Amino acid sequence: MSIRQRLYPESGQVAGLVEHCHHARFVFNIGLEQRSMWRRDKHLRGPLSVPRVNAASQMRELAQLRAGTDWLRAGSSSVQQAALRDLDRAFMNFFAGRAKYPRFKRRSDREGSFVVRDLSVRRLNRKWGEVAVPKIGRVRFRISREWAQITCASSARVTHKNGRWHVAFTIPAPARFEPGTGPAVGIDRGVANTLALSDGHMLQAPSLTKFEQARFLRLQQRLARQQKDSQRRGKTLEALVVLRGRLENRRADWVEQTTTALACTHSVVAVEDLRIRNMVRRPKPKPAPGNPGVFLPNGARAKAGLNRAILASVWGRFLIRLEHKMPEGTLLRVDPRNTSLTCAVCGHCAHGNRESQAVFQCQSCEYTAHADTNAALVILDRALNTTTAAGHAVPGRARPVTAGNANQLAA
Template sequence: MSRYRLYPTPTQQAALLEQCRHARYLWNMALEQWSMWTPDKRPTPGYVEQARQLTEARAASGWLRAGSQTVQQQALRDFDQAVRNFYAGTHRRPTWRRAGVHEGFRIVGSQASRVVKLNRKWAAVKVPKVGWVRFRLSRAVPDAKSYRITRDRMGRWHLAFAAIPPPIPAPGTGEVVGVDRGVTVSAALSTGELLTCPGLTEREQARLKQLQRRRARCRRGSKRRGRVKAAIAKLYARAGDRRKDWVEQTSTDLARRFDVIRVENLRIGPMTRRPKPKPDPERPGRYLPNRRRAKAGLNRGILANGWGDLVARLEHKAAGRVEKVNPAYTSQTCSVCGHCAPDNRESQAVFRCAACGHRANADVNAAVNIAAGRAVSARRETPARVSPKREPQLAASG
C-alpha cells in the first residue's frame, strides 16, 4: 500500500475515533454471531442479513445513527471477507478487535477518490462525517478504489491507499546473491556485505526499561499509567519505524542490483515459539528448567531484525526472482571445498574449515553457500565436489 501521514485537527481526531469505535463494535458483533454457530444450529447471519440488522440498529440507536453508514457497512463487508479467507485456508481465524490497538476503518467506492492536492507538500482527503483531513504528500497519490485510515498506539494517524506498485525490473546482469539472516548481523550477503538493522540506542533501551518498571508500579486504569504506556508505545513505534525503513531500503537495493536473490527457507513462526514446560518426573507438579528466558531473548533478536519482513518485501519487489534454499548445514559447510562439520564453525563470527583451512566470516560463508543453492545435509544429499572414492594425493616434494 501507499501510506501517508494524516494530520487531523483535535475536532477531527474525536470524529475519527468515533468512526473507529463504530467499525470495531460492528466487527465484534459480527464475530460474536459467527462464533455462536454449532453443528446442531442453523447457519449464522451473513452479510445481507447483518446489513438489514444494521439498518434496524441505526433506527433504534442514536449512537450508531450519528456515524457514517458507509463505514459501518464496510466493517461488515470486511468481516465477511475475513470469514471467506478463513474457510479458503489463506488467512487465520478472525479475532476480536480491541480499543487502543485496532483503531481504523476502511472507505471503498466513489468516496475513496475524493482527494485534492493543496500544494506541493500537502493534500486533503474527504472522510465521511468528518470532512476534509490533511495529509502529507510524501509521494504521488495512486489511483485507488479504497483507502484505510488507522491510528497506531503512539497516537499517529495514517492514510493508506490500496494500490499495489509494480515490481522492480531485473537489472539483466545475471548476478545471483545469497542472503544469510542472523541476530548479530541482520543480513550477510554473499558479496561480503554485512547489513545491520537499526534498533533502539543504549540510552533508549535504558529509558524503556525505566518506563516498564514505572508501569509495573502504576495503578491499573489511572491516568499516570496511561501516560507511561504512551511513552513506551512511542519507543516501540520508533524502533518499528527504523526497522521498516531498513527493510524497505535493503529490499529495494537488492531487487535493483541482482537478478536472482536466494534466501534460507526459515519457518520463523515455530522458531520464535516459546519452549514447552518440562514436567519433573521425580516431583509431581514441579517443572525442570527449560531455558525460557534465553529463548525469549533469542526470539526478541529474531523479530527485531525483521527476518520475515525482509523476505516478504523481496517477494513483492522482485516477484519471481526470489528462491528459497534449504538451510540445513549451510553454516557448517565450507564454501571452497564443501567439507561439512560442526568444528568448522569456531565461533559466531569466525569460520575455519578443518579440511582445507579456509577462513572467512561465518555469515558470509553461509551466504555464499546459499547463493550457490547448496543445502548440504549430514547424509550428503548434495554431492561433494570431490569424489569420496578418490585417494588422498600427497603433496609433491621440492
C-alpha cells in the first residue's frame, strides 16, 4: 500500500531528481542483464561455470562498480542500492508467479522513478510537507492525506511521469475491507460498456471528452509529421503527455471507487482469466473497390489503438486493485472462452445466439438479454459451479485466487 502525494521540486532540484532516476534505471538494467545471463548460463559446468548471481552478489558488485565509475559514484549509493532491491523484488514476484519476467527500463528524461530509503519527512504547515532526498535535500510535497499515515512510511518512491513528480509513501497494508456479504456477481468486460455485471448493472470507465479525443488524434497526426528532435515536436509531445495524464488520473479514480464498491458489496466476484487475451476487435478492413487485395485506410486505426490500450490498462489495474480489496479466495477467475456465445440459462453455445453486438437471444431456449449481461451471468455460473448450465463438468475452470497465483494475470 502506498500514499501518493504530488511533489513540487524547486527548479534547482529537478536535475538532481532526474539524475537519480537515470542512475536507478542504469543499475536496475545492468543488474537485470547480469541475472538474465546467469539464468542462461547457469547450467554450464567446468571452466565455463558462472558464479551465482543474487541480490547479495549484486550489492557487492555495485560497490565495485561505483568505485570505478566517477559519474555513478557522484550519485547516491542508497538510491542505487534501492534499485537493486527493486530488481530483487521483481524477480521474487516472477518466481512466485505474480508477475512476468522483469523488463528493461527505457531511458527517458520524461519519466522514471527511484526509491528513497530511511525516510525522513517533516511537516511545514497544514498543506505542505518535506521529504529528504539523498544528495538533493528537502523537497516539498503537498499534503492531501492524513499526516499520521505518512509518518508511518519507512520508504518512498519518487516518480516522474507526464511532466509531474510524485512521491509514494509505502505504508503497511491496512486490514482488508469488511468483506461484502451480498450476492456473488459475475463481471464481463467490453468495449461499449467497460464492465457489465451479472445483476444487470453497466459500469462505464471515464474517458477523454469528445473534444479531448479529437485533440488527441490531431496531436498524434501532427507528431507523425514533425521532425525528430525538433522543438515543435517537443511541444506536441508535451501536450500529448498532459492529455494522457488527465485520462490516467480519471481512470485511476474510477478504478479505486469501483473496486471498493464491489468488494464491499459482494461476497464473491467472478471475472474472466486474462491470460487468454482477446481484447478489442480490430476495425473492419475497407477493401478498395475494383482492386482486390488492396485496402483503403479505414480511419479507425488510430482511435482503435487508443481505445485498446486504454481498455487493456483499465482492466489490468481493475483486477489488481480488486484482488487487493477482496478477501482471499473470493475473486474467482474462469476460462473466458465463448462466454459471449453461451446461453446463461440452458448452456447452448452458438454464433447464432448473438443477435447483434448488444442483444443475446438463445436459439435453443429463446432466453433474451443484453449480450454483456448474459456473458457476465455465464462467467458467474462457471465460477460458482465449475459446471456449465447444461451440466457438463468442467474441472479446473474456476480457480480461487491464492497468494501463489495472485497477480499472475496482471502481468
